[in-house]
Amino acid sequence: MPGHYLDTALNRAEALVVKQQLQQVCILRPGDTAAPLRIVAEADSRTDLTVIVMPGTDADLTIEADLAGENASLRIAGLYVCGASERVTVHTRVCHRVPGCRSDQIFTGIAGGEARVAFHGTIVVAPDAQQTEAYQQSRNLLLSRQARVETEPQLEIYADDVKCSHGATAGSLNADEQFYMRSRGIPEAEAKVLQMLSFLSPVLEGLEDRDVLAAELEQAIRSIV
Amino acid sequence: MSDILLNIKDLHAGIEGREILCGINLEIRPGEVHAVMGPNGAGKSTLSAVLTGKPQYTVTAGSIEFMGRDLLALSPEERAWAGIFLSFQYPVEIPGVSITNFMKTALNAKRAAQGLEPLKAADFLKLMREKMAFVRMKPEFAKREVNVGFSGGEKKRNEIFQMALLDPVLSILDETDSGLDVDALKIVADGVNALRSPDKSAIIITHYQKLLDYVVPDVVHVLKAGRIVCTGGREIIEKIENQGFDQF
Numbered sequence: 001m002p003g004h005y006l007d008t009a010l011n012r013a014e015a016l017v018v019k020q021q022l023q024q025v026c027i028l029r030p031g032d033t034a035a036p037l038r039i040v041a042e043a044d045s046r047t048d049l050t051v052i053v054m055p056g057t058d059a060d061l062t063i064e065a066d067l068a069g070e071n072a073s074l075r076i077a078g079l080y081v082c083g084a085s086e087r088v089t090v091h092t093r094v095c096h097r098v099p100g101c102r103s104d105q106i107f108t109g110i111a112g113g114e115a116r117v118a119f120h121g122t123i124v125v126a127p128d129a130q131q132t133e134a135y136q137q138s139r140n141l142l143l144s145r146q147a148r149v150e151t152e153p154q155l156e157i158y159a160d161d162v163k164c165s166h167g168a169t170a171g172s173l174n175a176d177e178q179f180y181m182r183s184r185g186i187p188e189a190e191a192k193v194l195q196m197l198s199f200l201s202p203v204l205e206g207l208e209d210r211d212v213l214a215a216e217l218e219q220a221i222r223s224i225v
Numbered sequence: 226m227s228d229i230l231l232n233i234k235d236l237h238a239g240i241e242g243r244e245i246l247c248g249i250n251l252e253i254r255p256g257e258v259h260a261v262m263g264p265n266g267a268g269k270s271t272l273s274a275v276l277t278g279k280p281q282y283t284v285t286a287g288s289i290e291f292m293g294r295d296l297l298a299l300s301p302e303e304r305a306w307a308g309i310f311l312s313f314q315y316p317v318e319i320p321g322v323s324i325t326n327f328m329k330t331a332l333n334a335k336r337a338a339q340g341l342e343p344l345k346a347a348d349f350l351k352l353m354r355e356k357m358a359f360v361r362m363k364p365e366f367a368k369r370e371v372n373v374g375f376s377g378g379e380k381k382r383n384e385i386f387q388m389a390l391l392d393p394v395l396s397i398l399d400e401t402d403s404g405l406d407v408d409a410l411k412i413v414a415d416g417v418n419a420l421r422s423p424d425k426s427a428i429i430i431t432h433y434q435k436l437l438d439y440v441v442p443d444v445v446h447v448l449k450a451g452r453i454v455c456t457g458g459r460e461i462i463e464k465i466e467n468q469g470f471d472q473f
Contacts, residue, residue, distance in 0.1 A: 175281065180317040183277050184331040184387060185305035185338070194322050194330065201321025 015040050018072075023048040025209060027216075028057050036062035041101070043069025050207065052217075053080040053088050053109070055224050062091045067101035067129075074102070079203045080109035080117060081196075081217065083143070083224025088115070093122045096129040096159075105136040107151075108203050110196055112143030112224050118150040121166070127158040136166040141173065141199050143224075189225055196221045229290075230255050230426050231276075231395060236287035238275045244285065245271040247451035253395070253444075256423040260437055260462070261430045263448035264470045269430045270314060272448070273399040276428075277311045278304050291395070305331075306338040308394030312384040312401050319371040324383070327371050328353060328390055335391065356389040360416045378409035385416040396420070396427040402436035414439030434462045447473050 015038040016022075028034060028051065041047050053059045065074055080088050094103045107119045123134045138151040153166040173195050181191035197218055204210045204217075229252050236249040245268045253259055263269050274282050276289065278301040289296040291307060299307065319327065333343040344352070353367060360382050372380050381401055388396055401413055417427065417440045429442060437445075437459075445462055447455040447470065454473045455461060464472065 177317050177319060179279050179301060180313065180319070181327075181331075182301035183305055183311050183313075184327070184391065185302050185335040186327075186331050187302050187334055188300070190330060190334065194319070194327070198319050198321040204321075 018042060018045045018047045020044075021046045023208065025050045025052065025207060025213065027052045027054060028059050029054045030056040032057065032059075034059060034061055037064070039063070039065040039074070041065060041067050041069065041072040041074050043071060043098075045069065045072045047072070047074045048077075048206075049075070050077040050079065050203065052213070053078070053082070053086075055081050055083050055220050056086065058087045060087075060089050064093045065095065065103070067094070067096045067103060068098065070098050070100045072101045075104045075106070077105075077203045078107040078109070078119070079200060079217075080111075081200075081220045081224060082110065082115035082117060082147070083112040084115065085113060086115045086117075089118045089120075091120045091122075093124065094134065095124040095126070096132045096134060096162075097126045099128060099130045099132070101129070102133040103135070106139075106203055107137065108139045108200060110141045110143060110199070110221070110224070111147035111149050114144070114146040116148045116150075118152075120152045120154070122154040122156065123164065123166070125155075125157040125159050125162050125164065129159050130161040132159060132162040132164070134162065134164045138166075138168040139199070140168075140170040141196065142170055143172070192225055193218065193221050196225075228254055230257075230292060231296075232288075232290040234288045234290075236275070236284065236289065238271060238282055238284045238287075240271070240282050245451050246275065248287070249448075249451075249453060251446065251453065253426050253428070255426060256421075257443045258421065258427045258429065258440065260442035260445045261428060261448050261453075262432060262434075262445065262462070262465060262470075264432060267448045267470075268451040269432070269448055270399055271451075273311055273314075273397050273428075273430055276304075276397060277301055277309060302334065303338075305391070305393075306335050310388050310391055310393035310396045312381070312388060312396065312398045314400040314403065316372050316375075316380040316384055318373045318375075320373050322371050323368055324371055325350075325353065325367045328387060331387075332390065353390065356386055359389050359419070360386045361412055362386055377404040378406065378412075381405055381409065381413055382416075385413050389416060389420060392420075394425055396425070397430065398427065398436075399430045400432070401429070402431055402433060410435060411439060434466050437462055449473055 017040045019042050078090055105121055111117050119138050121136050125132045140149040149170050151168040178191050204213055231253040233249050233251040236246055238246040329349055446453045
């Protein structure tokens with residue numbers, strides 16, 4: 001079950017060393033705090049970390065990851081649902097120290113009310129880390145004029161044979177999608193819930209607890225609509 | 226109640242301050258299938274958007290009565306509950322939402338509006354399988370995300386499936402034939418024909434006669450520059466086929 005992460009990933013003093021495979025979902029709820037996390041991904045390892053920030057939670061997340069062994073892959077997904085006056089700040093620093101690794105950062109969420117969300121994501125590719133693939137994405141849905149989202153990507157690339165990209169979007173709910181649903185008789189408020197679930201769904205792809213998480217997120221979304 | 230299902234009177238409507246429909250008059254009786262044909266830009270899709278209440282469109286004059294009610298006073302979802310269905314020219318993809326979830330939400334919302342309990346899960350699944358079989362959609366589509374990765378034909382078939390499931394009184398098919406090969410067209414036409422009944426009506430919007438070879442309309446209208454410039458029987462289809470829209 002997701003939710004008991006505090007003992008595992010985000011609440012530890014020493015670095016989390018991934019030798020083979022790690023898939024973990026961490027859920028932050030009101031009152032939870034998260035300590036800075038450092039991940040070291042060793043050769044051929046697979047790391048997949050998803051952090052979910054539930055409504056009503058102020059969070060200050062710092063995640064540093066070192067791709068320290070060749071052919072390691074790392075995915076860090078952040079997902080937030082804010083509807084009031086939450087403050088969510090995320091700092092990531094993904095460092096490719098050796099050749100042939102891949103990293104994906106996906107930061108996705110919904111900001112309503114007067115929420116303030118900030119994502120500062122840094123990718124460092126060391127001089128020797130050729131054949132690196134490093135991607136970063138920030139997708140945001142704004143539900144109100146007062147909500148603010150800030151995205152700041154930073155790339156420090158010292159190798160020449162790399163594939164690297166970053167992208168950020170901030171938008172409101174798609175009107176055509178909404179009309180399609182309403183034309184089928186789905187009330188406007190319900191259509192919005194489905195749209196938000198739809199927006200968040202890519203982050204859940206491939207996760208073991210996908211259905212449980214989707215149900216919990218649906219509740220979270222309903223609480224802020 | 227009158228014997229007129231849909232009564233459009235002197236309808237003027239447009240988008241972003243631009244008038245596209247310039248005085249439409251149209252009466253549809255229960256059981257009738259009307260074809261609305263016209264060249265690109267005539268206002269065909271605007272007509273379907275206005276009938277279903279697409280928010281971006283504004284009605285500046287005229288009235289629409291549906292089963293004796295003022296249609297223009299209803300929201301898109303209320304129109305759906307009243308029995309109006311639009312088969313979209315470009316069905317929208319909704320990632321992360323399965324067809325099952327989508328249609329269950331839609332059907333139960335309609336039932337709630339009618340004061341009915343939600344359908345039991347097993348009953349809903351049975352109904353859904355039945356309607357999917359009806360348009361020859363494979364059962365595995367139930368779990369697929371709405372329209373995501375569907376071919377053009379699959380999207381249109383999905384529209385007709387939704388139509389069959391929601392069982393509307395007035396179906397509007399907006400360019401449902403565009404982009405379909407003959408086999409897909411036949412499946413769509415079979416679906417539409419099977420849903421014909423003395424109390425159900427349909428508007429088929431198209432600029433080809435293709436679909437009308439299979440779904441035979443009772444009345445044919447030609448829409449041009451925002452006005453209905455000609456109304457008659459099936460003979461009009463042939464006239465258009467031979468001489469195009471310039472003659473009107």
